[in-house]
Amino acid sequence: MEDIHSVEIVPCTNSRFLRPKRVKYTQNGVQKTWDYMHVHDSVVILIYNPKRQVFYLVKQFRPAIYMNTYHRLHGNPEEKDGVQTLPGSEGVTYELCAGIVDKDVSLKEIAQSEILEEVGFQVPLEKIEEVTSYRGNVGVAGSLQTLFYAEVTDDMRVSAGGGVKEEGEMIDVVELPLGDSRNFIMDSSINRPGLLLFAFMWFYDTKMSQSGNSS
Numbered sequence: 001m002e003d004i005h006s007v008e009i010v011p012c013t014n015s016r017f018l019r020p021k022r023v024k025y026t027q028n029g030v031q032k033t034w035d036y037m038h039v040h041d042s043v044v045i046l047i048y049n050p051k052r053q054v055f056y057l058v059k060q061f062r063p064a065i066y067m068n069t070y071h072r073l074h075g076n077p078e079e080k081d082g083v084q085t086l087p088g089s090e091g092v093t094y095e096l097c098a099g100i101v102d103k104d105v106s107l108k109e110i111a112q113s114e115i116l117e118e119v120g121f122q123v124p125l126e127k128i129e130e131v132t133s134y135r136g137n138v139g140v141a142g143s144l145q146t147l148f149y150a151e152v153t154d155d156m157r158v159s160a161g162g163g164v165k166e167e168g169e170m171i172d173v174v175e176l177p178l179g180d181s182r183n184f185i186m187d188s189s190i191n192r193p194g195l196l197l198f199a200f201m202w203f204y205d206t207k208m209s210q211s212g213n214s215s
Contacts (some may be wrong), residue, residue, distance in 0.1 A: 001061055002088030009077050040100035041144040043111045046199040047097055047119060049152050055181060056119050057094050059172040064090025065122050065191055093191040096199060111148045118172050120161030123150045147199060
């Protein structure tokens with residue numbers, strides 16, 4: 001996963017996932033323009049095994065994180081002779097299981113499919129709980145993301161997960177013990193999205209308060 005080399009920047013002339021656009025509008029009598037990105041909505045799932053008291057995260061390489069780090073350290077690579085390769089670990093993230101909404105099925109069914117593909121658990125639909133929906137990247141994309149929660153048991157596991165290899169996914173499943181989770185989510189040396197913090201805080205406030213567990 002972290003063996004990254006031969007990095008180069010090329011024009012993005014056609015994409016299945018990103019469509020840059022510019023909108024013109026008038027707000028309170030003032031003409032304005034705004035550049036935005038049309039992207040898919042998505043689902044994300046916090047997965048927890050209450051018997052073993054572990055969460056399941058996905059670890060993967062994110063080129064956007066990698067290149068953001070590059071820009072911060074070395075500036076714009078397009079203004080240089082090429083991209084100086086960074087350690088692959090600079091682009092590795094720890095995230096919740098997630099996927100884009102690109103099928104004509106319910107959001108809960110998409111969440112169920114992503115849990116199976118990425119983490120390897122076959123979870124019944126009635127065991128998947130919708131938590132809330134919110135907007136992401138409000139200045140750039142504004143897409144709708146829906147957070148789900150699923151409790152799993154060992155007998156629900158039917159595969160090792162790891163994503164869809166035919167689509168080029170390389171995902172490691174990581175078990176995070178409940179007792180280590182508070183330190184983990186606040187460790188700024190770990191690449192993790194802001195949603196992960198929110199999901200865990202929701203868990204502490206809602207699920208742990210119900211069970212009386214103060215780990």
